[in-house]
Amino acid sequence: MGKYKLLFAISIIAIGLMTALLASINEKKEEKEQLQKVPQIERWETKNEEFRKFYPREYDSWKQTKESDAIEDMLKKYPELVVLWAGYGFAKDYNAPRGHFYAVEDNRNTLRTGAPTDENTGPMPTACWTCKSPDVPRIMKKDGDEEYYTGKWAKYGSDIINPIGCVDCHNPETMELQVNRNYLNEGLKAEGHSVTLENATQQDLRTMVCAQCHVEYYFKKTPLTNGKTAMAVTLPWAEGTKVEDMEKYYDNINFSDWVHPISKTPMLKAQHPGYEMWKTGAHGKNNVSCVDCHMPYTQEGGVKYTDHKIGNPLDSMDKTCMNCHRVSEKSLLDNIKEKRDRKDELQAKAIKLLSDAHFEAGKAWEVGATEEEMKPILTNIRHAQWRWDFAVASHPAFFHAPEETLRVLGTAIEKAGNARIELARVLAKHGAADYKAPQITDKKQAQELTGLSLDKSIEEKKKFQNGLMQDWKKEAQEKGVYNPESTKGIETKTSY
Numbered sequence: 432m433g434k435y436k437l438l439f440a441i442s443i444i445a446i447g448l449m450t451a452l453l454a455s456i457n458e459k460k461e462e463k464e465q466l467q468k469v470p471q472i473e474r475w476e477t478k479n480e481e482f483r484k485f486y487p488r489e490y491d492s493w494k495q496t497k498e499s500d501a502i503e504d505m506l507k508k509y510p511e512l513v514v515l516w517a518g519y520g521f522a523k524d525y526n527a528p529r530g531h532f533y534a535v536e537d538n539r540n541t542l543r544t545g546a547p548t549d550e551n552t553g554p555m556p557t558a559c560w561t562c563k564s565p566d567v568p569r570i571m572k573k574d575g576d577e578e579y580y581t582g583k584w585a586k587y588g589s590d591i592i593n594p595i596g597c598v599d600c601h602n603p604e605t606m607e608l609q610v611n612r613n614y615l616n617e618g619l620k621a622e623g624h625s626v627t628l629e630n631a632t633q634q635d636l637r638t639m640v641c642a643q644c645h646v647e648y649y650f651k652k653t654p655l656t657n658g659k660t661a662m663a664v665t666l667p668w669a670e671g672t673k674v675e676d677m678e679k680y681y682d683n684i685n686f687s688d689w690v691h692p693i694s695k696t697p698m699l700k701a702q703h704p705g706y707e708m709w710k711t712g713a714h715g716k717n718n719v720s721c722v723d724c725h726m727p728y729t730q731e732g733g734v735k736y737t738d739h740k741i742g743n744p745l746d747s748m749d750k751t752c753m754n755c756h757r758v759s760e761k762s763l764l765d766n767i768k769e770k771r772d773r774k775d776e777l778q779a780k781a782i783k784l785l786s787d788a789h790f791e792a793g794k795a796w797e798v799g800a801t802e803e804e805m806k807p808i809l810t811n812i813r814h815a816q817w818r819w820d821f822a823v824a825s826h827p828a829f830f831h832a833p834e835e836t837l838r839v840l841g842t843a844i845e846k847a848g849n850a851r852i853e854l855a856r857v858l859a860k861h862g863a864a865d866y867k868a869p870q871i872t873d874k875k876q877a878q879e880l881t882g883l884s885l886d887k888s889i890e891e892k893k894k895f896q897n898g899l900m901q902d903w904k905k906e907a908q909e910k911g912v913y914n915p916e917s918t919k920g921i922e923t924k925t926s927y
């Protein structure tokens with residue numbers, strides 16, 4: 432090749448490269464301009480796919496919560512739970528949480544929400560939707576909190592339809608973080624917390640958005656001036672947020688979620704006090720937010736954004752833990768395993784003691800124990816089960832707050848043990864000293880033993896899924912609040 436030909440070829444390549452570079456800069460610029468076109472989304476737009484054109488990275492990573500789709504049947508894993516929750520919905524169906532993408536789907540499919548046939552039937556109140564969807568704050572705004580909390584769950588079947596998404600944590604007009612549910616701030620104020628939504632910093636908000644849902648709550652029966660009764664989501668924090676404080680709160684108002692059919696104990700069901708437990712751990716005390724671990728900053732090309740695939744931070748330790756810790760990933764993983772094993776050891780003991788205590792109390796009633804004899808025993812059972820539940824229902828509190836988890840489980844074991852010592856005395860007094868509580872082997876056996884038959888519930892549920900539930904989706908589409916494309920191809924997964 433001649434000298435000039437070579438120069439010519441080099442020039443062509445250089446021009447080509449520059450054109451490509453310019454095109455890429457232009458593309459970036461266009462994307463930037465598109466991204467800067469805020470606000471263009473309506474205040475109460477709850478269809479998550481509508482955000483994609485402005486925030487593709489956040490949307491796409493949010494959508495990846497769909498990948499966490501495995502169902503883990505907790506009743507199969509710990510069959511004694513069927514005894515602990517006998518007479519309550521959780522004994523029918525209870526799975527470990529999975530991706531946010533499935534929140535509405537799972538709420539409709541669980542046997543706990545029953546099989547309504549119209550808007551006024553079914554066991555659950557409207558409040559049961561509260562932590563599942565951005566449509567909840569939309570409806571709260573439209574109908575007012577009081578109306579939202581009135582009536583049956585089925586009343587909002589065609590309104591609450593999109594899974595946990597953008598409007599749960601953002602104001603779409605500015606995309607600033609925003610808590611859109613009033614009860615959280617009411618709870619913080621009742622507690623007398625120094626931080627409320629009025630003075631929360633950005634770092635505080637990075638926990639508060641999660642605390643809208645990952646907290647302990649109950650449905651407070653509230654008579655309204657219009658004669659109706661609201662069942663309002665309320666955080667029981669007025670005495671404080673430790674396990675003893677909330678126990679005192681519930682005891683003071685004589686609240687119980689249900690009465691256990693075997694032991695006749697007025698029971699409490701802990702929800703998921705994840706935020707409250709986090710506060711007591713090393714990270715919470717240092718205000719390391721939920722988002723610092725669950726939504727790390729990510730780099731893509733030259734763009735830095737927040738990863739919206741909320742899941743297990745251990746899947747990307749380089750972006751989470753390793754930002755702050757100088758030890759090896761392996762040593763952190765070993766440490767977490769140890770924490771889990773310690774929790775599992777105490778949790779197994781607590782569950783077994785509680786299962787035995789319910790049966791022994793049932794036997795005591797049967798052989799003629801008096802109310803007076805049983806009262807202190809039932810109080811111990813109530814408190815023991817509440818504490819065990821509090822420690823383990825707050826999901827991996829064994830990691831978020833390891834010492835507190837073990838302390839709470841320790842007091843659960845103490846109280847269940849005390850109940851059983853008293854029960855041994857009462858059983859002996861009434862001639863049943865050699866009674867032995869039945870041993871639990873698997874979920875089915877436990878359900879039979881506690882008189883629970885699911886065949887009818889499952890049949891009715893399927894009828895609901897093929898009937899009313901399909902109508903809800905059609906109506907939601909007609910109202911313009913749902914795009915069926917958004918849930919296309921998802922497989923219904925349940926453990927029944």
Ligand code: HEC
Nearest residue numbers: 479482486489490493595596597599600606640722736737
């Ligand atoms: C569970 C709460 C939550 C949900 C749901 C959520 N976000 Fe975010 N989002 C956050 C947090 C936390 C940040 C980080 C804020 C900060 O900088 O402190 C964030 C940041 C952002 C930002 C700012 C840029 C960035 O990446 O840091 C955008 C844009 C955004 N989110 C878009 C969305 C969109 C679109 C959706 C719905 C598909 C969505 N978010 C759903 C919590 C949420």
Ligand code: HEC
Nearest residue numbers: 499528529530533534537562563599640641644721725742
């Ligand atoms: C609107 C209520 C709501 C908000 C806000 C919310 N969550 Fe959740 N979260 C849920 C529900 C409900 C589930 C269980 C979904 C299911 O199993 O169908 C869940 C599940 C999870 C899981 C389990 C995911 C998996 O793949 O197993 C994690 C982790 C989680 N949330 C963390 C967070 C963090 C961190 C925040 C704040 C950035 C947050 N959540 C905000 C309601 C919420």
Ligand code: HEC
Nearest residue numbers: 641645705706709714719720721724743744745826827830
């Ligand atoms: C220091 C990091 C860190 C912080 C801060 C943190 N988490 Fe986690 N979280 C984790 C890890 C690690 C796991 C997984 C543990 C395991 O292996 O089970 C997890 C798991 C979870 C799960 C999954 C439960 C399940 O069973 O699938 C939920 C829900 C959750 N966290 C919510 C929160 C909330 C809400 C906050 C803030 C109040 C928070 N986390 C703060 C690290 C953190």
Ligand code: HEC
Nearest residue numbers: 712713714717719723724744745751752754755763766833
């Ligand atoms: C934003 C910074 C930050 C991130 C991210 C973070 N940590 Fe920490 N971690 C801390 C701080 C601060 C402490 C408290 C240190 C102290 O008290 O000396 C701590 C303490 C700990 C401890 C000892 C206390 C205990 O609870 O046993 C462990 C273990 C730990 N972190 C594990 C993790 C893991 C695993 C991750 C990732 C999932 C993680 N951390 C993410 C800042 C962070």
